[in-house]
Amino acid sequence: MQKYSGFGLLKHALSYHENWQRAWRNPKPKKKYDVVIVGGGGHGLATAYYLAKEHKITNIAVIEKGYLGGGNTARNTTIVRSNYLWDEAAHLYEHAMKLWEGLSQDLNYNVMFSQRGVLNLGHTLQDMRDIERRVNANRLNGIDGEVLDAKQVSEIVPIMDCSDNTRYPVMGASWQPRAGVARHDAVAWGFARAADQLGVDLIQQCEVIDILTEDGAAIGVETKQHGTIHADRIGCVVAGNSSVLAKMAGFKLPLESHPLQALVSEPIKPILDTVVMSNHVHGYVSQSDKGDLVIGAGIDGYTGYGQRGSYPTIEHTIQAIVELFPIFSRVRMNRQWGGIVDTCPDACPIISDTPVENLFFNCGWGTGGFKATPGSGNVFAATLAKGEAHELAKPFSMFRFHDGSLIDEHGAAGVAH
């Protein structure tokens, strides 16, 4: 398999790019695999890659009903950070962050991971208490973070209105310098190419219509296009569709799938070189290498698999952006779209065994999936390889909802007094 490099590019240029090899094969599925991963998004492909690379299990198929990386991987706002509050989440996301930092070289695919820093703004005293709490926890967990006041924030983002004239003045922010953004499609394609290179079969346009079990254990999947595919172990990494697959296997998950919308402006000359997030006024924004302002909207309150949400959600987000950045008022919104986010009651993922033996689920990432991609795949691969949860994954068992050991990542929002 050819290695990508500047020199290689030159070589191909001289031959008019006529000799590039396929980034991945398009194989016919075998009858049986050691591991079948359902879901060819970033997390599923990463899982396959690390299974093959770190656990030497290469008889793997990734089964995708559409095209690789076509779900939330293709629809998110590409923010990568690890400044989570609770130890369990912080360690998981920081594990991912460390993998991000060498990912392009590891995959020999430039995922354009750009550590331009993330600001989480605080607009009320309680916001600032929560920020102090989170940043202190991050520091003691070995995660970079600082608490900034409004003046320091405006030095980092001079174009933001940090004055007292706004409805909810910026009081400060948490700042994670190592955080940033990455090229979302490249992440899926990079993992796909690297997994394929290690022998993983990537089966696109192949929809799972049933999960086959034999006395309480999963033995394979029934697919629409290629019939039965057997497997010793099955890992489901299908985000918004997790409940649909769980139903095939006969159990429920503590999930609701909601629309999450995002939008981009027209490309403009570089003006914002960091990521700004505000939970209080509900908007987050960064500027892509192409020049678009990439803006994340709020989550809609209802269950929705339509990959679209309601217009007022977009309006509220734009209002927040214009409130924070009045100079963007004359800039124009180009496109909007929606993803399906599978949300857990405690805003933390599920990486877990299930009531069905040999069937594992990795889901519930809600709005926080992309940033975890390599970490999620890495610990899920270990979980599938050993048949028991990776250390970092243990706290994220679906059974935590039975005994009540939740990891409440939105709890810190609390209520105002």
Added chain:
Amino acid sequence: MSNLNINPQDSAVTDLDTAFKPDCAQMRQTPVQAEAGQAPRAESPLYHADLASMAAKGPLEGGVQLQELSLLGHLVIRGSLDNPAFVDGFAQVMGFALPGKLASVEQGDASVRWIAPDEWLLVVPGNEAFELEGRLRELMAGHFSIVNVSGGQTILQLSGPDAVKVLKKSTGYDLHDRNFPVGKVVTTTFAKTQAVIRRLDAQQWELVIRRSFADYVWLWLQDASAEYGLIVRG
């Protein structure tokens, strides 16, 4: 949620004890001296805007007119239409029946608006609220409640040829004659708060808004009517 163990319809009917007289604490909330004249100063929710002097100064031309009907008596009346003691009690005291869905009745200086299947808003002159609540409580029985909210909300009247345009900027509800005839009442979103909107005639509308949002609504209405010209009535 939404329990299947109980059907509220059944239970509502079976449990109805129309003889029961709820023991509630009715309170006279306006100073007794009010009638005597040297009352302590009362401030309506838009007192600080000083609409009176704005009216004096303000423009006399414009497509929108605004007036606050301040310090009226507001009573929220809750009860079930299946409870005759409640329905008849109201009719006996007021001399007219509770209006049906999305409707209102106005008689003399009393007016009542349908708010929800078990809720109405009765508005009377400020100094009559207490006595009226007393009479209603006397003649009503069974499961009902009356809450005096005279201090918690106020009424704005919006009129003029462009009033409907201002409303169209403020609410997603369909204000067209076909959908919103004179006398209809709806509780709906209004900018980023809510209002009980009633149509008084072709070009006249009434908004009932909450006290703490009054200043916001006032700012909003001035802004929305700027292009048509706003006449403030004292």
Added chain:
Amino acid sequence: MTSSNHVQPNRLQNGGRIDRSQPVTFEYNNKTYPGFVGDTLASAMLANGIDVVGRSFKYSRPRGIIAAGADEPNAVLQLGATEATQVPNVRATQQELFHGLVAKSTNGWPSTDNDLMSYVGKVGGRMMPPGFYYKTFMYPQSLWDTYEGFIRKAAGLGRSPVENDPDIYDQINHHCDVMVVGAGPAGLSAALAAARTGARVILADEQAEFGGMLLHSDELIDGQPAQQWVSRVVGELVGLENVTLLPRSTVNGYHDHNFLTIHERRTDHLGDLAPKGQVRQRMHRVRAAWVVLASGAIERPLVYANNDVPGCMLASAVSTYIKRYAVVPGNQLVLMTTNDQGYQAALDWHDAGRKVVAIVDTRAEPTGACVLEAQRRGIELIKGSAVIEAKGSKRVNGVSVAAINASGERVTGNIRSLFCDTLASAGGWSPAVHLSCHTGSRPEWREDVQAFVPGKTVQKQLTAGAINGSYRLSACLEEGVRQGVLAAANAGFGQQSDDIVEIPSVDGEVEQTAPMALFHVPHTKPTSRAPKQFVDYQTDVTAAGIELATREGFESIEHVKRYTAMGFGTDQGKLGNINGMAIAAKSMNKSIPETGTTIFRPNYTPITFGAIAGRNCGELFDPKRYSAMHRWHVENGAKFEDVGQWKRPWYFPKPGESMQDALNRECLATRESVGILDASTLGKIDIQGKDAREFLGRVYTNAWAKLGVGKCRYGLMCGEDGMVFDDGVTACLAENHFVMTTTTGGAARVLEWLELYHQTEWPELEVYFNTVTDQWSTLTISGPNSRKLLSELTDDIDLSGDNFKFMDWREGTVAGVPARVFRISFTGELSFEVNVQSNYGMQVWEKVFEAGKKYNLTPYGTETMHILRAEKGFIIAGQDTDGSVTPMDLGMGWCVANNKPFSYIGKRGMAREDCVKPNRKQLVGLKTKDPQKVIPEGSQAVADPNQPIPMTMLGHVTSSYYSACLGHSIAMGFVRGGLDKMGESVYYPQADGSVIEAEICSPIFLDPKGERQNV
């Protein structure tokens, strides 16, 4: 500087719809040019012979105007005469010309005309195939930031202004029976047919004038020129009160349940800045019973070598410029077409008196009437051939023509060179299906018209005209009438019958002969080696790039799109997408339907953030809620805290006082004499009914069965998970009447919570809930002198300790105003909460101050309130709780009654395995070793500050203050197993490396026996 009245070389002496009586001048790249009202910026630029309007994004190639409408990919300019009025990425073809307009091209350095980057483009072009950046810039890792810096420099088209927008934008809501999108022949006849039934109709069109293609058509409708028919129809519509006409209004989004958004540009044709008091742009939010999409079709250019050289244009655009704007964009035209309609451009060009070098028809034997028309004008017709390559760099100076085979895959003949300066291409039409896709419907391919048309939808949507692939005028008019009638009938107006509106007749319409399905013109060289053949101009996507993508395995059309960036421009691929799909299909030996289409998302064309935000920004971004005493707080210099939407006094600094000074003063005054807090923002819920008491017992964790009339009680509210989410004091006003208080931020949530359980779980309980938050103003008078003070304001309430006990309430008169007085305390002091109807809140507040002077009555805000309660160890829900703590965790087991008959909300939840396990994080008091040191809130506790990172954290500080009354700092926080660790030390490592040591203690720092409040 060119003089403003110099001739416009490409402007015809007469004709067009421009207003020659209104000449204007505009500025482009610092040169001044003349034009007319009625021009678009694009038509005026072409009239003045401006060829190069920009440089391409990736290869910096010179680009010219190709199209005449929303599909234009190249003429994307920076507009604005001042910094504050800059507008990036304006499409010159959609910008109406106004006097003094200032435009600049966006890319190109030092100038668009000679751009040094273009050399990089020429040389490096081959180094920049799709996805090249995924394959490079990886080594060494450390250099990526530098690489990225270069990539970012190239980013973007126009620039954002850096000053705030002086214009205003707003929104208005509409409801209609029939929403017609597009005012071309189909839309106009649909709107008229629907309007005549009395239905409420809205007709919107993105252009300044209604009429669409009819505005430059020679056809006759009902025997009159099409333009006359348009003005007759528009005239009638204007006269109907049930019709709303929206010109300059783009329907940019079609959302679920027939909700559409329309972006109206009200003043962009008048100037940079909206005239004073006018709204620049308005969003119309429309709820339609039925929708008729008549959005027309967009012509496809053909993909051939160097097809981006300025002078390469769409055939239909050429006609539009000539007929509508009286501008002939060149001198010698070569037209390449796959269909009959294409000929029109050559005929118009010829009739405008300029030379048509040749018509190149890709079909072997074209036979349509248009052929005779061309021959009648003596235009050379080259059949069965194609222009395989354009020559020139900043302007076309010739083309290479060659015969191709019938399927259009190979060049079969010799190359013949023609000289010309304009090359128009007509590759057929793509229906503007965009809106029909917004609600998730996938377009369907129709072989007979070689195009995607709207697919199945669940919306109440009809389509008429070219969007259906119906390109003949008569068909557009007929479909318009029929769909207009049908839409109105479906909405309940008129009956669906044909004879309501007569269908306009079109005279002398000629039959169209079959077009050729050609998208990508072959070249003598393979695509990978031929000169660049552009598919998506704005993103520099070429046919070779698409073939490369499929070669590398990007076979889903979504992959192709994402890998090459096709369709990601501000035109969203209106010109290129279908060609791109066809090329991808061909290179994979699939059919176009097999390859599938990408799905369009809102917006149809980009719209300003300002318009979407409307008036909901600045002061009006979110309501500010005020108490009845707010004016007093402002006048007395309060600093405010945002609590939910409320503005609450935070503290009341005296001139020159620091915050801490003010807090110390407020605290001491309250503890030593008397202070007053405006507590009106606390949520208050009136609860009446036979079962009110029972209901309270189910939603609070403690017991309510025995609370007597005249008494108050504190309660904790949990979710079903057993976690505390709100708290407050509830008073028994009468046997069936209670008033509940909630946290300020929790008020709405608690009321909905109560309603939820009443309506869905316990409807059999007879109880009504009503909010009275705004009804009552609450004045909390606290401190040893509070009784004395209050006694001066009331003569009908016996305030004596024996007759008005702690946790009692009384009704009476305060300052002449009827009041409910609650003897409850959040400060630990003797304390009275006076509740009066809010109309009298200010009056009573002022009277209390008059009487309070001699006691040095001191107003305090939320911060002092927090300190005073913390000295007593009282929690604040939301600060000392975070949704993950049970009452036990808070050390508030005393507030949980497990002997209640009904399993109240939270009981089962807090009994779960993890919630009862030992060693949970528990709320305790914290005394710092250094009494003057205040632990920052949010600090994390550890047992051993010297342990390595990651440290084991035991909990965090939730509340921490300096207590002036105690003379030392106090804090509350969570510590794992803290309740069993009294007296032990915990450590709080700080960001600066220091460590604060604290001793775990009871959270009650002051008056543990509660004597002060029981006097």
Added chain:
Amino acid sequence: MFLIYCPHCEEHREEEEFHAKGQAHIARPLDPDNCTDEEWAQFLYFRDNPRGLHHELWVHASGCRKFFNITRDTQSYEIKETYKVGEQPGVTAAKSA
């Protein structure tokens, strides 16, 4: 944006007047104290979350403040019916299957 028929106001209103409250017809166990942790978790957290027909609870928050149920297709977003609390849906996956 949805257009929702409120069965109490008996007319269609804009989505902005309503709040979605999740899956409908989840019965609170009658004897919580004798539920296992797992049974309680089923009531508390575990949901059908179907792609397709969904019975969900909404509240007319800015209107009559009444809760009611909606049967809605979570894929096409079509609202099939709305009905009052305590009533049973007329459209179900079983019936339409």
